[in-house]
Amino acid sequence: QMGLAVTLGQVEDARETVYEKSLRETARGIEEDLWARVTFSDHLRGVRLVSSGGLVVLQAGEEVPPDIHPPAGQATLDLSxxxxxxxLPLYVQTRRWGTAYLLMDRGVLGRVTTEITWTLDGGLLVLGLLLLLLLGSWLLWWGSLLKALRRDVVAPVVALARRMEGWAREEKPVEQPDVGEPEWLGQAFDRLLVRMEEQKEQLLTAQRLGLMERIGAGLSHELNNALNPARLRLEEMALEGRTPTREDLNKLREYLKAAQAILRDLSMAGRRSLGPSGVLRPGEWLFVAKRLLEPHFEGGPRLEWEVSEEWPVLTGDQQALIQVAMNLMLNARDAALQRGDGGEVRVSLAEEAGGVVLKVEDNGPGVPQEVAAHLFEPFVTSKETGTGLGLFVVDALLRRMGASIRLEPREGGGTRAVALFPRRPEGEEEDHGA
Structure with a gap:
């Protein structure tokens, strides 16, 4: 076969010729694009692109001086x-290609800068106005909200507080003092809390008096039973005209001691104010309540008693404990009497892991579910007749002694009241044991 005889140098020359031709065509296209951009630009007057090796130099528009460069660290230079x-440096696909020299019209550039500044200033002005409008709207909304709050919440509460100033006294409500309304309102609520506590004390006293009135008839019967034999013996001695013998005096002393015990129990149960707490045996409070209520259990229901006179002991107020026990036993009695057979009431006192537990349970009809959750609130009752204060007072008295109470259904029907008293400190137990 026939072939062309060429040397390696001829191949390199041919390749370089092709590369230069392609490079010239690419440069010509770029120059045309640069001329178009310079022609239609408002501020660009000339462009000169120089590759890093100086092999490619492209020029469009006004001639850019080739040997003028900005000072080191700067990108601009004033020519006139x-x-x-x-x-500016030029990069192609993240690699440095060369340098671009841009000849700019200072006048047009200044006008553009001014326009941009005015545009920014106008934008900031509009933004400021919008913020002012938003702030004004926010203030108006909060103002209307505070006005509504003052009208619908604060004003009624202030009016209520002013009325509170005249509670429990037949006098006109006091005028608002010369202080800020929030401060005056706080003072009024402080006085209201004090007055509510006073009203609570009056309520406890009223319920205690009602309890005394309820057991009064039974105690009257017991006193008659204790004193009538003494009266009859004295009348007998008067009719016979004889001098009292030692036997007569011993009998009279027994009758008077029985009456004295009844009056002592009644005095402990009816003391007007709560006294200091002390370590008490069951005989000093629970048995007192039992003796005071025995006349109410004579005709039923049966009273099952699982309590020792000496143990367990607990710390509390004697009068308050007597009132708690009497309220719980009377509630259980009233519930048990609703059975046809007279019913049963069971009272127990025992020491458990959490402290001392008093249980008073009955086999009555139980408490309706819708009422059970509210029985410790004032004036709530499941009875047809009743004030609804008994369990409220019991709960209040127990809380003062650090105790608690709950109601739970009893197996086989009925209700169980469980009062839990906290365990006494070790020091108190040792003192009592000594």
């Missing part, structure tokens, strides 16, 4: 009052 030279 009308022209500004900007020098």
């Amino acid at each position: 009052r009308e022209r500004l030279l900007v020098v």
Whole structure:
């Protein structure tokens, strides 16, 4: 076969010729694009692109001086009052290709800068106005909200507080003092809390008096039983005209001691104010309540008693404990009487892991579910007749002694009241044991 005889140098020359031709065509296309951009630009007057090796130099528009460069660290250079030279590096696919020299019209550039500044200033002004409008709207909304709050919440509460100033006294409500309304309102509520506590004390006293009135008839019967034999013996001695013998005096002393015990129990149960707490045996409070209520259990229901007179002991107020026991036993009695057979009431006192537990249970009809959750609130009752204060007072008295109470259904029907008293400190137990 026939072939062309060429040397390696001829191949390299041919390749370089092709590369230069392709490079010239690419440069010509770029120059045309640069001329178009310079022609239609408002501020660009000339462009000069130089590759890193100086092999490619592209020029469009006004001639850019080739040997002028900005000072080190700067990208601009003032050439005259009308022209500004900007020098920027050129990158192609993240690699440095060369340098771009841009010849700018200072006048047009200044006008553009002014326009941009005015545009920014106008934008900031509009933004400021919008913020002012939003702030005004927010203030108006909060103002209307505070006005509504004052009208619908604060004003009624202030009016209520003013009325509270005249509670429990037949006098006109006091005028608002010369202080800020929030401060005056706080003072009024402080006085209201004090007055509510006073009203609570009056309520406890009223319920205690009602309890005394309820057991009064039974105690009257017991006193008659204790004193009538003494009266009859005295009348007998008077009719016979004889001098009292030692036997007569011993009998009279027994009758008077029985009456004295009844009056002592009644005095402990009816003491007007709560006294200091002390370590008490069951005989000093629970048995007192039992003796006071025995007349109410004579005709039923049966009273099952699982309590020792000496143990367990607990710390509390004697009068309050007597009132708690009497209220719980009377509630259980009233519930048990609703059975046809008279019913049963069971009272127990025992020491458990959490402290001392008093249980008073009955086999009555039980408490309706819708009422059970509210029985410790004032004036709530499941009875047809009743004030609804008994369990409320019991709960209040127990809380003062650090105790608690709950109601639970009893197996086989009925209700169980469980009062839990906290365990006494070790020191108190040792003192009592000594």
